[in-house]
Amino acid sequence: MANKNYDELAKQIVANVGGAENVSSLVHCATRLRFRVVDSSKVNKEKLKQTEHVITVVEAGGQIQVVIGNAVADVYNTIIRVTDVKSDDEGTGNESSEKDKNLINLFMSTVSGIFAPTLGAMAGAGLLKGILILCTTMGWLTNDMGTYRILFAAADGVFTFLPLFLAYTSAKKFGADLFVSVGIAAALVYPDLTAAFKAKEALSFLGIPVVLVSYTSSVIPIILSVYALAKLEKGLKKILPGVIKNVFTPLISLVVMVPATYLVIGPIADYAGKLLAGGYMTIVGVNPIIAGFILGLIWPAAVMFGLHWGFVPIVINNITQYGRDTLFTITGPNNFAQAGATLGVFLKTKDKKVKDIAGPAAISAVLAGITEPAIYGITLKYKKPFFIGAFFSGIAGAITAAVGAGAPALLGTSLLTLTGYIGVGFTGFCIACAIAYFGSAICTYLFGFDDSMLIDNEKKPESPVVPEVKDEMIKAPVNGALIPLSEVPDEVFSSGTLGQGIAIVPESNVIKAPCSGTVITAYPHAVGIRTALGAEIFVHVGLDTVKLGGKYFELLVKDGDEVKEGDSLIKVDIEALKAEGYNVTTMILVTNSRDYEEVLPSAHNKAAAGDTILSCISRK
Incomplete structure (x- = not known):
């Protein structure tokens, strides 16, 4: 994908996630744009x-994840450059929404927001260590050579x-002062106190x-400390006079949070970390073969939903x-x-389009460890290859756990990073990777794929079967003035991205x-x-x-x-919405407009509840 194409791609992606105003935050990981949106109903998945150039779209962890592949960083930068979406550096750090009440979504959102920006640096450092x-x-x-020592400093x-990196990203996530947060992290790794720990000094x-x-x-420790800092700063800004706020907020924050972290937050977090690590080791230690097989078996599903980075803190x-x-x-x-x-699919298929996708995806996965193009573009699409891969992933996981292989840094497994695993169990780990690779390739080639599968996966989209719909009249859900959809002051609605329709300014509080x-x-x-009769009608009350x-x-x-028709759907206090400054214009959309020959809005300027406002004309 050439750079000249990024501008149009970026605009298309943003338009289809509901526009820049619908994006509360955007980060990216190795292959995905991770959008947090205000209103998921505005996203046209x-x-x-x-x-x-979009491989697929996944909604998981409270995010709309747009899988791009290796070009994700360039697409992300283009989105920031050519649209009104703000980079995470410019965010407010306040991303609370109804979906955050789901603890799993909240956890995944927090973890991805904190760790995703650091993954490139950690992956590069890990590879250098290898x-x-x-x-x-x-x-x-040798370890005493200047060349080695300088390069090791770059890697290690x-x-x-790492606390300094995480302080910065945590501050953006929680809305704390960026540089006070980094200052706290710097105090935690300050050479004098690090030396005191090594010397086992008694401090008070x-x-x-x-x-x-x-x-x-x-x-x-630093993540918890920055979270507490964000709460402290919020309180200080409310009580400190404006004339001294800018100086005394950082002063009090440092004086309070650094000792608090050393005295309370740090020791508790360190103990929790030891429990977490100990718990994981205990689970694996009970029966490493079974534990390894289960972890390997379920891992493709974790990658599929973008949940694998949630394990980064444990790693x-x-x-x-x-x-x-x-x-x-x-x-x-x-x-x-x-x-x-x-x-296996690449070698078996005779279809050029499939080969064009499978070849680069297979190379990307084995050389760089980037598996999303392979999963979404090929294996999951044809199902059997995905399950064959998952099975051999489980077999390889069992072998790896049995030999006790490990890595001293965060690494994405690929041919290029294998040297990072040199040590205990390295030979067994290499054998496990070989079994996973060749076993999956051979089984997929022999019985996991053939071109008859393309009937359902390639040929049908070229001649899509249009749902059978019939003519239908859609009525006004409330009394009010009618306005064309194109005049609604919201690009997602006015552009017809969500479907053709009409808008009405309600005069009563019951939407029918x-x-x-x-x-x-x-x-x-x-x-x-x-x-x-096949119509899909969407009624959206007000803007934002x-x-x-x-x-x-x-x-x-x-x-x-x-x-x-005419049953009550929603009761709304229209006057209260207006008092708070909200536009109460209500959209009535036919979200499957493409299935019709035409969707004709009423030519009248006003309608009463029950009047026909849209005519859906089917293809004859």
Whole structure:
């Protein structure tokens, strides 16, 4: 994908996630753009999936994840440059929403927001460590050589001073002062106190004994400390006079948070980290073969939903506590398994389009450890190759766990990073990767794929089967003035991205069903209905009203309910919305407009509830 194409691609992606105003935050990892959106009903996932250069779209962990592949960083930078989406550096750090009440979504969102920006540096440093291990093993370098020491500083510095990196990203996530946060992290790795820990000195603060622990390479203490800092700063800004706020807020923050971290947060977090690492080692230690097989087996699904990076804190904590990690080592051969399954498809198929996708995807997975193009472009698409890869990933995971292989740094497993695993169990790990790769390739070639599968996966999209719909009249859900959809001051609605339709300015507080059918979407501010004749109708009350979190709304239906035309769907306090400055214009959309020959809006300027406002004309 050439750079000249990024501008248009970036604009298409942003338009289909609901526009820049619908994006509360955007970060990226190795292959995905991770959007946090204000209103998920504005996201057109189907159109995103059909966008050229987009591999697929996944909604998981409270995020809309647009899988791009190796070019993700360039696409991300272009989005920041050519659209109104702000980079994470310019965010407010306040991303709370209704979906955050789901603890899993909240956890995944927090972890990805904190760790995703650091993964490139950690991956590069980890690979450099692997190269240095190879160089010393082969006798090309020795530990006392200046060349080795400088390169090792480049590799190990990222991990030694990891709290500084995480302080910065945590501050952006929680909305704390960036440089005060980094200052706290710097105090945790300050040479004098690091030396005091190594010398086992007895220190006290105002007579209170300090439990010294090692904060170099640590993860949990600084994240908790920055979270507490964000709360402290919020309180200080409320009570300090404006004339001294800018100086005394950082002063008090440092004076309070650095001792608090050394006295309370750090020791508790260190203990929690040891429990976490110990718990993981216990689980694997009970029966490493079974544990390794289960981890390897389920790992492709974790990658598929983008949940694998949620394990990064455990991996880094393992390295901090034990000097090496086995979790990502056990799951690492999955990259070879999916690469092998994709290679099997590449060798078996005679279809040029499939070969053009499978070849680069297989190479990317085995050389760089980037498996999303292989998974979404090939193995998951044809199902059997995906499950074959998962099975051999489990076999390889069992072998890796049995031999006790591990890595001293965060590594993505690939041919280029194998040297990073030199040490205990290295030979067994290489054998496991080979079994995952060749086993998946051979089994996929023999019985996991043939070109008859292309009938369902390639040929049908070229001649899509249009759902059979019939002519239908859609009624006004409320009394009010009618306005063309193109005049709605919201690009997502006015552009027709979500479907053709019309808008009405409601004059009463009850929004009624514009048609009979089954409720397929139910939010406090919006309801979708599928009719017996095939129309999919979406009623959205007001602009940006999702921000109210249901305030002033009473939803009267739920998913799956059968409703009749004229039944009450939503009660809303229209005057209260206006008083808070919200535009109450209500959109009535036919979200499957493309299935019709035409969707004709009413030519009248006003309508009463029950009047026909849209005519859906089917193809004859």
